[in-house]
Amino acid sequence: MRVYCPHCESKAVITSRQKLSTSVFDIYCSCTNVKECGATFVYVVAYKHDLNPPRGDVARLAAGVLKNIPKPMQIELLEDN
Template sequence: MARVLCPNCNSKATITSREKQSDHVADLYVSCTNTKNCGATFVSTIAFKHYLNPPRQDTAQLAASLLRNLPKEKQLELIGV
């Protein structure tokens, strides 16, 4: 879980709402929890950048697709038959 900090006082902040900009980008509306000394509200943007490890299903589909493009004898060799 991501922690959001206030850019003014570095205190914890609470996400109050989210506005989707696209499939992988959203604006987060945030309030500082340090209401006595700060109380700032601000908008922060969060975005998906890239996978470190692709989802298993995607990896399996890619492997199956690559195998289908090989000659039958090479397919059998790779799967150990």
């Protein structure tokens, strides 16, 4: 993950982090442009959503859907592949 200074847009380094919850962190950063800026700051990093869910979740979802439809339709769906 690249972090940039919000003040001068130079690269910054992550100096530490604090876990706020299972998917939210504060990351403490320092600007590398110490001659002209030298700011230290905190960003919040959070999980937002999946682009592709884990394979196991998809398989469980599909199994649950198949279990709740009539047997003839299950067979028809499986034969189409």
